[in-house]
Amino acid sequence: MAYKITDECISCGACEPDCPNQAITEGDTQYDIDPDRCTECIGSYESSRCADLCPVDSCVPDPAHEETKEQLLEKWRKLHSGEEPAAGTY
Template sequence: MAYKITEECISCGACEPECPNQSISEGDSTYVINPDKCAECVGSYQSSKCSEVCPVDACVPDPAHKETKEQLLAKWRKANPGKEPASGTY
């Protein structure tokens, strides 16, 4: 399930460099997550890194993007060509 950033976002920028899939960018009023790239951190971490670093809990799972682990891992592979996923993360 891709994550999304809510209106609580204060645009601090902390999440952007932490995303292993380069899914986060600065939007007009908040930072935004590209649901086509966010893999819920599957392949890199055991839990969502953006949600871990966000000071205002603005990074949350988006129920509009339900996906299987296989689909999430496929997104990770696309974002990290030539690499192997970290064990225990998928």
């Protein structure tokens, strides 16, 4: 499932440059994740980069976006046309 950013976000910006899908953007009061671009880092990393980097644990799975690993990998393929997913990430 796609991740979301909670209200605890302190807008430090640490997560944004490391998202492999450019899913994270700076909003008016906090950073946001575009669920159409978030693959839980499937295809790129073995764990979710934003969650690993966030100093206040505000990057969390969003139950409103239930998806299977297969759906997340398909999303990744659409975002990375012509590339192959990294081994061990899906």
